[in-house]
Amino acid sequence: DTEVTQTPKHLVMGMTNKKSLKCEQHMGHRAMYWYKQKAKKPPELMFVYSYEKLSINESVPSRFSPECPNSSLLNLHLHALQPEDSALYLCASSQADSRNGYTFGSGTRLTVV
Amino acid sequence: AQSVSQHNHHVILSEAASLELGCNYSYGGTVNLFWYVQYPGQHLQLLLKYFSGDPLVKGIKGFEAEFIKSKFSFNLRKPSVQWSDTAEYFCAVNPTSGTYKYIFGTGTRLKVLA
Numbered sequence: 001d002t003e004v005t006q007t008p009k010h011l012v013m014g015m016t017n018k019k020s021l022k023c024e025q026h027m028g029h030r031a032m033y034w035y036k037q038k039a040k041k042p043p044e045l046m047f048v049y050s051y052e053k054l055s056i057n058e059s060v061p062s063r064f065s066p067e068c069p070n071s072s073l074l075n076l077h078l079h080a081l082q083p084e085d086s087a088l089y090l091c092a093s094s095q096a097d098s099r100n101g102y103t104f105g106s107g108t109r110l111t112v113v
Numbered sequence: 114a115q116s117v118s119q120h121n122h123h124v125i126l127s128e129a130a131s132l133e134l135g136c137n138y139s140y141g142g143t144v145n146l147f148w149y150v151q152y153p154g155q156h157l158q159l160l161l162k163y164f165s166g167d168p169l170v171k172g173i174k175g176f177e178a179e180f181i182k183s184k185f186s187f188n189l190r191k192p193s194v195q196w197s198d199t200a201e202y203f204c205a206v207n208p209t210s211g212t213y214k215y216i217f218g219t220g221t222r223l224k225v226l227a
Contacts, residue, residue, distance in 0.1 A: 031213050042203055042217035043157070056214060090157070098213045099145040099164040104157040 002027060004105035006091050012111045015081060021108045023074040023091030031098060032074040034066060035090040037107070043090055049074060050096070081112045115140045117206050119218035126194050127226050134189040134221045136204030145207040146187040147215070148178055152200045160202075163187065164209075174198070196227045 004025045013019050023032065031050045035043035048056035049068040057066075063085075065077040074091055088109050092102040120135040138144065148160040161172025168180040178189045187204060204218040 033213070040220075040222075042220050044217075045214055048213045050213060056212070092157075094213070098207055098215075099162070099209070101147055101159040101162050102157075102215065103159075104149075106156040 002103065004091055004093055004103050006089075006105035006108050008108055009106065010109050010111075012113060013078065013081065014113055015083075017081075018077070018079045020078065021076040021089055021091075021110075023076075023105055024072055025093040025103070026072055027093065027103065028071075028095075029093035029103070030071060030096040031094045032068060033092040033094075033102065034064075034074070034076050035092065037088040037090055047076075078110075081110075083112050086111045115206070115208065115216050117204055117216050117218035119202075119204055119221050121221045122219065123222050123224075125224045125226065128196055129193045130225075132189070132191040132194045132198070132223070134202055134204075134223070136187045136189065136218055138185050138187070138204075138206045138216075140185075140206060140208055143209045145209055146178075146180060147205040147207070148172065148176070148187075148189050149203045149205060149217075150200045151203065151220075157203070160189070194223075194225050196225050199223060199225045 007022045034046040037043045046060045047066040052068045063080050067075040088107045090107045091105040094102045116139050118137045145164040147162045149157045151157045163170045163180045171177045202221045205215045207215045
């Protein structure tokens, strides 16, 4: 298995809703990432987990809450989002030695209404 | 601050034309370098990578890139593009100083005319 699987592919949520994005990989990668990508912009790093521990938080608002239950799974819990949070949320994984590059998932396209 | 610059935001070429996309980075230490491609409606895929050795690296689909340390550059090339190369191309830099963080350039949108 050489894929990163993200669910759901599309999500529409209200500003008072609570939802979660899920990401799964079975490549034995020990680093997992959440990126946010707005239209026609490069991906922006949100969080990095290394060996299931949060190692980087790029000053992301607390309405985004990451969780890494085990080495194969990464969640992003969403609560009280704003319309400007609408974007493509990308999950990626890499070996512990990140110089081999990331494997990206297809993303979850999130719309906040 | 660390940054990655891609000078060409939009490039339009005819099939069989040669391609060169520029990428420059600002970081004083050792880096790992990457080019990613995002085809319309698809996820980001790794085209090629450099972390040591021969500064001319070859990737998938006939792409290659050359690392010029003195110019802090990692330009992407392809001798003859195809219509199927229409996509967005991102350069990315990963400082080797113990961080997993990648810094992406702003991307170059390539359109190849059949």
